[in-house]
Ligand code: AHG
């Protein structure tokens with residue numbers, strides 16, 4: 293699906309068209325998405341130079357709030373996001389995977405209508421070996437008064453998302469987003485430095501042909517999860533015996549993107565040492581759940597929709613089963629007896 297010269301459309305003009313559908317819109321949301329696309333362009337450029345430039349590859353020597361090693365590019369991408377987002381005062385508070393506490397934004401110049409939570413660089417352990425990494429973001433509306441921003445504004449469930457998206461820094465850089473109606477993908481043309489519409493209204497297949505899970509954790513899964521993966525591989529019990537193929541990159545954005553387009557399911561189940569799962573609800577699972585549902589798929593924590601879960605803190609973790617609707621619903625049913633836990 294490559295754009296033809298007749299319908300070349302930049303992400304900025306696509307977002308403006310969205311704004312025209314809402315005549316009362318202030319332009320704040322449009323400006324915010326444009327800010328995010330600028331951040332994506334800057335990060336993309338740096339990721340592409342990672343093997344060449346000094347002081348880009350490798351670890352910073354510190355760990356983040358999750359206890360994970362912070363890479364130089366994690367820090368760079370985080371700073372770019374903080375600098376680029378809400379430049380016109382549209383954002384009142386933002387939260388990042390890389391920062392223990394949320395950042396209150398000075399909104400003297402603007403409405404402070406929006407809340408943004410992001411994973412600036414997803415899959416960062418893959419940077420040093422030139423494997424795809426990404427960025428994930430979710431946008432919520434401020435709930436309370438601008439002069440009293442608090443946890444109720446920040447800690448909102450996925451069902452309240454206004455928009456969500458991700459950027460994949462792969463063989464080409466792509467920006468994929470949804471504002472609830474349709475999921476749209478834009479591919480970066482490096483010659484002109486623009487994201488051009490390449491995948492309009494993405495729909496994910498109803499049934500999966502591939503599954504993605506880190507199978508090294510198999511001994512630490514519950515019996516129910518072990519049974520699920522066995523059946524993904526060999527075909528469902530009582531079915532036609534046709535199993536799926538396996539694909540696992542270890543970058544959520546890259547695994548999710550491939551599965552969204554080709555039809556797949558991604559699992560990050562709880563393990564004995566991580567009974568709450570590994571992935572973060574607010575900056576990873578909820579935005580991806582919002583996107584997959586807008587594309588016709590489904591996301592669950594094993595017992596209920598990811599979008600229903602009220603976060604109790606910015607860095608809350610959650611088990612994740614996400615992708616083609618038919619298969620995720622089946623996994624949820626398989627897990628319902630075990631309550632999703634191990
Ligand atoms: P991050 O780099 O933002 O910390 O995220 C890494 C995540 C995610 O991208 C991926 O799906 C998962 O970690 C892989 O974990 P395992 O190495 O345990 O499979």
Ligand code: MN
Pocket residue numbers: 411413414415544576
């Ligand atoms: Mn991540």
Ligand code: MN
Pocket residue numbers: 366389411412413414415416
């Ligand atoms: Mn990250």
